[in-house]
Amino acid sequence: MARILxxxxxAKIARFIELELSHEGYEVDKAExxxxxxxxxxxxxxxxxxxxxxxxxxxxxxxxxxxxxxKATPVILLTARDAIMDKVAGLDAGADDYxxxxxxxxxxLARIRxxxxxxxxxxxxxxxxxxxxHGVSLDVDRHxxxxxxxxxxxxxxxxxxxxxxxxxxxxxxxxxxxASAALGYDYxxxxxxxxxxxxxxxxxxxxxxxxxxxxxxxxxxxxxxx
Ligand code: CA
Numbered sequence: 001m002a003r004i005l006x007x008x009x010x011a012k013i014a015r016f017i018e019l020e021l022s023h024e025g026y027e028v029d030k031a032e033x034x035x036x037x038x039x040x041x042x043x044x045x046x047x048x049x050x051x052x053x054x055x056x057x058x059x060x061x062x063x064x065x066x067x068x069x070x071k072a073t074p075v076i077l078l079t080a081r082d083a084i085m086d087k088v089a090g091l092d093a094g095a096d097d098y099x100x101x102x103x104x105x106x107x108x109l110a111r112i113r114x115x116x117x118x119x120x121x122x123x124x125x126x127x128x129x130x131x132x133x134h135g136v137s138l139d140v141d142r143h144x145x146x147x148x149x150x151x152x153x154x155x156x157x158x159x160x161x162x163x164x165x166x167x168x169x170x171x172x173x174x175x176x177x178x179a180s181a182a183l184g185y186d187y188x189x190x191x192x193x194x195x196x197x198x199x200x201x202x203x204x205x206x207x208x209x210x211x212x213x214x215x216x217x218x219x220x221x222x223x224x225x226x
Contacts, residue, residue: 034058
């Protein structure tokens with residue numbers, strides 16, 4: 001059975017998660033601060049880590065950064081409701097997902113199943129041609145984006161969102177749909193992190209190269225028009 005590390009300083013929450021996960025048959029280890037969490041995460045090969053961001057000793061974000069230098073263990077961040085920039089920074093630092101506290105246990109269990117499944121499934125590879133729009137070229141196989149031959153550095157999530165938009169030119173993508181594309185599962189809920197990613201994409205592409213690539217459809221989402 002999968003072995004999960006829970007790094008959470010609030011004892012009640014940690015205990016609750018431990019009980020629920022054990023009940024589901026997972027093997028659970030706990031750490032109460034960032035330092036202990038990082039030590040355990042590096043010492044053992046966990047299948048998944050639930051990582052609180054606000055932690056004593058070393059913050060969750062720093063634990064994630066240090067972990068990623070050594071290991072690709074899937075990480076789900078536990079974040080506060082309004083911490084949008086934490087979520088974006090966490091995803092960019094290599095978290096697989098985040099869940100907002102307080103959460104329903106069913107929601108957490110569903111996310112855990114997705115993360116574990118994604119880890120075990122090796123994606124079938126199909127070669128595809130580069131997508132081109134407004135002079136912006138996105139090569140899925142090479143995971144590269146360029147404008148007029150000049151490479152653009154994107155994070156994985158920025159790339160996935162741009163890919164979703166460019167794959168269906170003229171079709172308005174809702175925030176939920178883009179969140180699903182970026183996070184890799186059917187996302188329902190708060191998707192305001194998408195606005196942050198769109199801002200980053202615009203600064204890296206639209207502003208830098210003077211193109212009008214991504215159009216906002218007020219109240220709905222985003223589209224790349226032909
Ligand atoms: Ca905390």
